[in-house]
Each structure stands twice: as C-alpha cells, then as structure tokens.
Amino acid sequence: MIERTLSIIKPHAVKKNIIGKIFTRIEHIGFKIIGSKMIRLSQTQAIGFYIEHKEKLFFQNIIQSITLGPVMIFVLEKENAIQHFRDLIGATNPEHALPGTIRADYANNMTENAIHGSDSTMSAIREIDYFFQESEIFPHCY
Ligand code: ATP
Ligand code: MG
Numbered sequence: 001m002i003e004r005t006l007s008i009i010k011p012h013a014v015k016k017n018i019i020g021k022i023f024t025r026i027e028h029i030g031f032k033i034i035g036s037k038m039i040r041l042s043q044t045q046a047i048g049f050y051i052e053h054k055e056k057l058f059f060q061n062i063i064q065s066i067t068l069g070p071v072m073i074f075v076l077e078k079e080n081a082i083q084h085f086r087d088l089i090g091a092t093n094p095e096h097a098l099p100g101t102i103r104a105d106y107a108n109n110m111t112e113n114a115i116h117g118s119d120s121t122m123s124a125i126r127e128i129d130y131f132f133q134e135s136e137i138f139p140h141c142y
C-alpha cells in the first residue's frame with residue numbers, strides 16, 4: 001500500500017549542511033518527496049509535536065535540541081513508507097543503528113540523532129496534519 005510518512009532533519013544536521021546528502025539517499029531508494037518546508041519550531045510547536053513524551057526525563061532536552069535552529073520538514077510517499085523509512089534512518093540510539101543507516105552516519109548522540117520518522121500510521125497522519133495543509137502536499141503521479 002502506498003503510504004505517507006513525515007520526516008524532520010533536525011537542527012544539528014541542518015547545521016552540518018547535509019540536507020542534500022540525506023535527500024539523495026531518500027530519493028535513491030524510491031521515496032518521493034511530496035512536500036517540504038524549512039522552519040524554526042517555536043517552543044509551543046515542539047512541545048505539541050513531542051507531546052507523547054511529555055512525562056519523560058529527556059523531554060526538556062528534545063525540546064531544546066529541536067528548537068535550536070531551523071529544521072527541514074518533509075512528507076514522503078512510497079509503498080510501505082512508514083516502516084521502510086524507519087529502517088532507513090536506523091535505531092533511536094545511534095550506537096545501535098545499523099551501518100549504512102542515516103543515524104549511524106550522521107547522528108551525534110541520542111538527542112542529536114539527525115532525523116525523525118513517523119513510527120506508525122496514526123503518528124504519520126497526525127504529524128503530517130500538524131505541519132502541512134493538504135494544498136502544500138503534491139502526490140506523485142505514477
Ligand atoms: P523520533 O521520534 O525523533 O523519530 P524515535 O521515534 O526513534 O525518534 P522516540 O522514542 O520517539 O524515538 O523519542 C523521540 C526523541 O527523543 C528521539 O529521537 C531522541 O532524540 C530522544 N530520546 C528518546 N529516548 C531517549 C533517551 N532515553 N534519552 C535521551 N533522549 C531520548
Ligand atoms: Mg518517535
């Protein structure tokens with residue numbers, strides 16, 4: 001089934017000047033980028049986005065880290081996109097990320113782990129809706 005997923009290149013990865021490298025990898029294995037924007041998240045936007053983690057000890061760290069600078073947010077389309085994209089980015093802890101994954105190559109640590117990917121169908125729907133109007137998404141013509 002063709003699915004959509006949401007991804008965010010996190011501030012430290014934007015600062016490393018590797019947006020193009022990451023996009024190339026994503027396109028190379030067949031994802032279509034069907035929406036994209038660069039913004040700096042406000043505290044309120046970041047808290048709303050990561051609300052499921054609000055009771056966690058590391059919550060302040062992720063809010064601080066994701067609001068440090070601009071992020072690149074994009075919507076991807078592909079067969080089985082949600083799981084395929086999680087496989088491409090690798091484990092949350094980059095020390096456990098498989099070789100060749102984006103986090104293995106570009107993460108600094110658990111907080112600065114380069115990139116976000118939606119973790120389920122429900123998350124993908126919520127997250128895409130959180131950042132994009134339908135008019136800002138351009139489904140691929142097959
Ligand atoms: P993301 O949602 O950013 O794609 P994820 O789904 O792999 O990451 P989550 O469990 O949703 O992981 O955690 C959200 C973010 O919180 C992680 O990307 C990471 O930066 C941070 N995080 C998760 N677990 C920890 C932890 N134990 N210690 C510090 N930071 C953590
Ligand atoms: Mg997550």
